[in-house]
Amino acid sequence: MKKLLDLGVLLTASVALISCSNNTTAGTDRVADNKACRDNPVALQVLGSGGPIADDHRAGASNVLWIDGKARLLIDAGSGAFVRYGEAGIDFADHDAILLTHLHGDHASGLPALLNNGAFANRSVDLIIAGPRGNDQFPSTSAYLDSLIGKEGGALRYLHPYLEENDALPRLTVEDIATDKSGLQTVWSDNGLKVEAIAVHHLDVPALAYVVSANGKTIILSGDQSFLSEDFIVTLSKTKPDLLVMHNAITMADGQPRGLHRDPKSIGETAAALDAQTLLLTHHMQRAIKAQNEVNAAIAESYSGPVLLADDLSCYPL
Numbered sequence: 001m002k003k004l005l006d007l008g009v010l011l012t013a014s015v016a017l018i019s020c021s022n023n024t025t026a027g028t029d030r031v032a033d034n035k036a037c038r039d040n041p042v043a044l045q046v047l048g049s050g051g052p053i054a055d056d057h058r059a060g061a062s063n064v065l066w067i068d069g070k071a072r073l074l075i076d077a078g079s080g081a082f083v084r085y086g087e088a089g090i091d092f093a094d095h096d097a098i099l100l101t102h103l104h105g106d107h108a109s110g111l112p113a114l115l116n117n118g119a120f121a122n123r124s125v126d127l128i129i130a131g132p133r134g135n136d137q138f139p140s141t142s143a144y145l146d147s148l149i150g151k152e153g154g155a156l157r158y159l160h161p162y163l164e165e166n167d168a169l170p171r172l173t174v175e176d177i178a179t180d181k182s183g184l185q186t187v188w189s190d191n192g193l194k195v196e197a198i199a200v201h202h203l204d205v206p207a208l209a210y211v212v213s214a215n216g217k218t219i220i221l222s223g224d225q226s227f228l229s230e231d232f233i234v235t236l237s238k239t240k241p242d243l244l245v246m247h248n249a250i251t252m253a254d255g256q257p258r259g260l261h262r263d264p265k266s267i268g269e270t271a272a273a274l275d276a277q278t279l280l281l282t283h284h285m286q287r288a289i290k291a292q293n294e295v296n297a298a299i300a301e302s303y304s305g306p307v308l309l310a311d312d313l314s315c316y317p318l
């Protein structure tokens with residue numbers, strides 16, 4: 001068995017909003033936006049720009065990094081990412097790694113559907129899945145994978161060949177990254193592409209941000225993080241990322257009572273501290289979208305660079 005089925009067909013037309021603004025509607029002019037992502041040396045495409053509540057009408061958090069026309073990195077796989085993934089015309093065989101920031105459902109619950117999809121891909125190389133180590137509240141990334149596709153009890157254990165040495169499916173290497181260390185930890189690097197992780201504070205959830213360097217560009221994906229993520233700012237101060245992706249989940253009025261997300265003022269301070277060339281807001285929730293003017297004003301108190309609002313499938317060439 002080389003693959004479970006022969007797919008490989010449906011990877012042509014797709015999505016795109018070359019936008020860089022929030023005035024586009026997912027589904028419009030998809031071919032053009034996908035082309036923009038494929039035709040640039042480095043481009044970030046937002047597959048899911050929403051949060052955990054369905055009323056935002058967006059897929060859950062998920063991003064893909066296109067490098068030289070290939071979707072080499074997938075960062076998070078929230079609910080609904082499966083549909084956007086197909087619309088974006090992504091080939092699972094192009095992935096070097098899938099990076100999970102943390103194991104909240106709006107970031108990780110789409111993974112089983114994408115692994116199922118991957119069983120149909122013509123893969124030839126192994127695939128890394130990286131994410132945080134667990135704690136007493138959350139499983140490690142490897143335990144999560146085991147619960148999904150482990151041979152002895154995984155709910156989708158028919159996919160267990162992913163985890164074994166055989167020729168049925170390309171093997172998954174699962175990497176649990178420490179969240180009790182400060183500073184950058186190298187996840188993987190190869191041929192001009194480097195992925196590093198840094199632990200961030202997200203209440204009681206083991207959580208990571210990722211720093212990706214590719215073709216001379218740097219993209220920082222904050223993941224969900226609170227204002228208590230001081231090491232994130234100290235370690236990455238003045239790194240001048242070409243694109244800083246942060247999460248637009250709460251307003252100033254919501255504040256930080258539970259330490260889950262940075263409020264807009266803290267987002268602005270973070271973008272300024274890192275000297276981000278461009279700030280991209282995603283993980284939108286209705287409460288923040290409804291107060292976007294207030295959010296923008298709070299960010300502008302500290303950060304004067306360009307602020308973009310992601311939509312599902314929007315593409316950001318660098």
Ligand SMILES: [Zn+2]
Pocket residue numbers: 102104202205224
């Ligand atoms: Zn979260």
